[in-house]
Amino acid sequence: xxxxNLIVSSAPHVVSPVNTSRIMLDVxxxxxxxxxxxxxxxxxxxxxxxxVCVVACVFFEYATERILKRPVTITDLxxxxxxxxxxxxxxxxxxxxxxxxxCFVAIVLVKQLFGGLGQNFANPAITARxxxxxxxxxxxxxxxxxxxxxxxxxxxxxxxxxLFAKGLxxxxxAEMFFGTIGGSMGEVSALxxxxxxxxxxxxxxxxxxxxxxxxxxxxxxAILTGNDPIFHVCAGGVMLGSIFxxxxxxxxPITRKGKVIFGIGCGLLxxxxxxxxxxxxxxxxxxxxxxxxxxxxxxxxxxxLNGVPKEKKAKGGDK
Amino acid sequence: MSSVQxxxxxxxxxHCKNTSGCPVTPITLPEKVYIPMxxxxxxxxxxxxxxxxxxxxxxxIGDNTAPVCAPIHASVSGEVTAIEQKMTAQGRxxxxxxxxxxGKQEAAETVVxxxxxxxEEFLSAVRASGAVGLGGAGFPTHIKFNxxxxxxxxxxxxxxxxxxxYITVDHxxxxxxxxxxxxxxxxxxxxxxxxxxxxxxxxxxxxAIAKFKELFADSPELxxxxxxxxxxxxxxxxxxxxSTGRHLIAGKLPADVGVIISNVSTVLKIEQFLKTGMPLVxxxxxxxxxxxxxxxxxxxxxxxPLTDIIExxxxxxxxxxKIILGGPMMGRAIPNDDVCVVxxxxxxxxxxxxxxxxxxxxxxxxxxxxxxxxxxNLVPTAIYKAYINKDLDALNKYHAMTCMSCGCxxxxxxxxxxxxxxxxxxxxxxxxxxxxxx
Numbered sequence: 001x002x003x004x005n006l007i008v009s010s011a012p013h014v015v016s017p018v019n020t021s022r023i024m025l026d027v028x029x030x031x032x033x034x035x036x037x038x039x040x041x042x043x044x045x046x047x048x049x050x051x052v053c054v055v056a057c058v059f060f061e062y063a064t065e066r067i068l069k070r071p072v073t074i075t076d077l078x079x080x081x082x083x084x085x086x087x088x089x090x091x092x093x094x095x096x097x098x099x100x101x102x103c104f105v106a107i108v109l110v111k112q113l114f115g116g117l118g119q120n121f122a123n124p125a126i127t128a129r130x131x132x133x134x135x136x137x138x139x140x141x142x143x144x145x146x147x148x149x150x151x152x153x154x155x156x157x158x159x160x161x162x163l164f165a166k167g168l169x170x171x172x173x174a175e176m177f178f179g180t181i182g183g184s185m186g187e188v189s190a191l192x193x194x195x196x197x198x199x200x201x202x203x204x205x206x207x208x209x210x211x212x213x214x215x216x217x218x219x220x221x222a223i224l225t226g227n228d229p230i231f232h233v234c235a236g237g238v239m240l241g242s243i244f245x246x247x248x249x250x251x252x253p254i255t256r257k258g259k260v261i262f263g264i265g266c267g268l269l270x271x272x273x274x275x276x277x278x279x280x281x282x283x284x285x286x287x288x289x290x291x292x293x294x295x296x297x298x299x300x301x302x303x304x305l306n307g308v309p310k311e312k313k314a315k316g317g318d319k
Numbered sequence: 320m321s322s323v324q325x326x327x328x329x330x331x332x333x334h335c336k337n338t339s340g341c342p343v344t345p346i347t348l349p350e351k352v353y354i355p356m357x358x359x360x361x362x363x364x365x366x367x368x369x370x371x372x373x374x375x376x377x378x379x380i381g382d383n384t385a386p387v388c389a390p391i392h393a394s395v396s397g398e399v400t401a402i403e404q405k406m407t408a409q410g411r412x413x414x415x416x417x418x419x420x421x422g423k424q425e426a427a428e429t430v431v432x433x434x435x436x437x438x439e440e441f442l443s444a445v446r447a448s449g450a451v452g453l454g455g456a457g458f459p460t461h462i463k464f465n466x467x468x469x470x471x472x473x474x475x476x477x478x479x480x481x482x483x484x485y486i487t488v489d490h491x492x493x494x495x496x497x498x499x500x501x502x503x504x505x506x507x508x509x510x511x512x513x514x515x516x517x518x519x520x521x522x523x524x525x526x527a528i529a530k531f532k533e534l535f536a537d538s539p540e541l542x543x544x545x546x547x548x549x550x551x552x553x554x555x556x557x558x559x560x561x562s563t564g565r566h567l568i569a570g571k572l573p574a575d576v577g578v579i580i581s582n583v584s585t586v587l588k589i590e591q592f593l594k595t596g597m598p599l600v601x602x603x604x605x606x607x608x609x610x611x612x613x614x615x616x617x618x619x620x621x622x623x624p625l626t627d628i629i630e631x632x633x634x635x636x637x638x639x640x641k642i643i644l645g646g647p648m649m650g651r652a653i654p655n656d657d658v659c660v661v662x663x664x665x666x667x668x669x670x671x672x673x674x675x676x677x678x679x680x681x682x683x684x685x686x687x688x689x690x691x692x693x694x695x696n697l698v699p700t701a702i703y704k705a706y707i708n709k710d711l712d713a714l715n716k717y718h719a720m721t722c723m724s725c726g727c728x729x730x731x732x733x734x735x736x737x738x739x740x741x742x743x744x745x746x747x748x749x750x751x752x753x754x755x756x757x
Contacts, residue, residue, distance in 0.1 A: 002655055002657040003639055003656045004654075006639065006641055006655060007640050007641045007652065007675040008641075008652045009652055010737055010740035010744075011648060011649050011651065011724075011726055011729075012647060012648040012726035012729050013647040013648075013650065013652065013674075014647045015729065015730055015735065016731050019681075019734075020681050020682075020734055022733070023684075076681060078684075117684060118682035118684045249684045249685045250684055250685050254690055254701070255687075298701075302698065302716060303690075305718055305721060306327065306695060307560075307565075307568055
């Protein structure tokens with residue numbers, strides 16, 4: 001008896017076990033140390049804010065996809081990642097309704113209206129942070145002090161970069177590295193973010209190219225302008241931005257050379273804004289600007305074919 | 320510069336070489352064999368026998384005077400009982416000669432060792448052996464051995480990489496027939512005036528490597544190239560670069576960069592023909608997959624129905640839902656098992672429903688895994704998107720025609736896009752239909 005009606009598909013017939021959900025899950029796992037640190041520094045309110053952001057992002061993703069009659073893709077966990085990263089960009093005391101507006105901007109305006117996962121040209125969390133930052137300037141710059149440093153009449157304070165911009169005394173590098181400082185939830189501990197970054201590199205979810213170029217450029221710029229490189233690397237969103245937001249696949253270049261350009265560009269813009277512009281922090285603007293450049297960077301860094309020198313390749317294109 | 324790199328990129332796939340300890344066993348003689356007239360790239364053969372004729376093993380039953388063609392021989396002795404149209408393993412309907420075996424397996428009178436003293440006689444012997452590229456491409460070997468620029472060709476590369484998962488038959492062949500393969504290499508090099516012979520073997524076959532190293536000990540012109548374990552080391556362009564450092568750019572023939580590349584089984588068949596005069600009438604095949612009762616390596620006459628081979632291996636243990644001819648990376652899934660072994664069949668893999676599931680596609684997230692995997696240094700997702708947009712300029716810009724369909728990009732894609740299929744097949748069709756700016 002012959003076997004009929006077998007399943008026919010194109011080769012290859014085996015695939016790697018890594019799919020999109022698995023990648024997003026790894027990113028969430030990598031964010032756990034930063035979330036834990038935020039909870040430790042700012043208390044339970046930090047976790048509440050994260051939970052609200054995650055629920056709101058998933059809800060907006062589901063609702064938009066239903067309204068636009070697209071397949072519902074909330075199981076790919078990308079909305080969860082956006083929610084967590086956005087919450088880490090906010091002050092722990094931000095009113096929850098403002099955070100929900102941020103989630104709306106991120107998921108509906110930046111992601112779904114441009115076509116959903118993979119189609120957005122800017123990082124949803126970064127854009128939402130900037131929208132909130134400009135829309136709710138006071139609430140977004142009222143940074144709670146770490147629970148341990150709060151007193152009866154001082155519960156909020158300036159971030160290290162705000163102190164720096166005003167020429168005031170800044171926290172020590174050790175405090176900055178371990179995270180017992182004021183700031184947004186995810187900005188506080190460079191160490192916790194670094195642990196997450198190492199996990200992502202180890203699991204081959206990200207290549208270290210962008211974070212390394214980004215951080216190195218910030219450090220070099222700091223040295224060239226006579227500032228403390230360790231302060232600038234640990235302060236503000238450099239760690240969070242370079243490890244978790246500049247490496248967003250969708251909005252960063254795909255080629256190795258492109259990633260180098262992207263990382264250096266982010267670092268340069270960050271430092272220019274920090275040192276010369278009127279905002280104390282420039283990571284989110286830097287990443288957003290580089291996001292916009294990404295398609296052009298990719299287009300300019302098409303890898304050469306094996307064994308075809310550059311000039312020959314240009315000729316080959318005209319054939 | 321990305322072009323200055325020691326190794327080409329690739330991927331790591333589970334080897335699943337379950338049959339690596341199984342020597343090649345000849346199967347019980349099938350009752351009938353169905354031999355298609357087109358088992359190679361080039362002109363199909365015309366039947367040279369008629370219904371009712373009695374044929375013997377090794378007798379020519381199909382040939383064609385067209386330049387690119389290899390003769391086809393009877394694989395069993397018996398009577399030609401039909402010449403009919405039938406679906407073949409290549410997925411097309413073809414003229415098939417049906418021979419009902421008489422069980423005697425008498426060799427034809429023509430089966431005598433050929434006299435070979437010079438290149439012309441050697442090439443005609445290679446043609447007479449019916450040899451085609453047994454790695455799967457099926458290009459007639461005598462054409463490959465006769466390049467337009469013989470003075471520039473200096474190296475023979477023998478492909479023993481066997482980088483596809485599951486398949487172990489080349490490994491077993493190398494272990495069992497190392498001496499014949501080495502002799503075959505020497506003969507080919509002698510008659511084609513090649514200075515250097517390299518056999519490329521992946522390091523997951525240490526016994527084969529050791530055997531050849533021993534055999535090559537006093538032949539400085541022969542060399543074993545131990546290839547790192549990475550798919551697709553056995554792809555022609557990858558093997559060429561890894562063995563000689565010469566890049567085989569898309570559209571070029573191996574001879575253009577001074578090499579001739581041949582599969583180990585092809586070299587062995589040629590050597591056996593030179594020694595005995597018996598042409599290519601049997602094929603060694605790996606039979607494996609999770610619904611095969613006794614996975615093993617078998618030797619079957621060309622034209623043996625798949626069902627006979629699977630029965631020899633104990634039959635199915637469950638309901639097969641996908642049967643692949645060849646390896647899981649580049650092999651072909653067939654719609655039913657009513658097909659027969661051809662010269663290019665290297666493996667029969669049968670899998671159950673769970674394996675056969677086609678994963679739903681999701682959105683490309685631009686993760687770059689395909690870029691990191693592509694041995695040809697392409698940007699597969701950009702080619703894919705350019706094809707979806709039918710953007711010919713972008714396809715040219717991203718060197719779309721360089722894709723060799725190795726499947727690395729599809730394997731690693733977390734969005735389960737059929738990148739390799741689209742970039743390798745549909746893109747080429749589209750570009751050619753648009754006037755084919757290359």
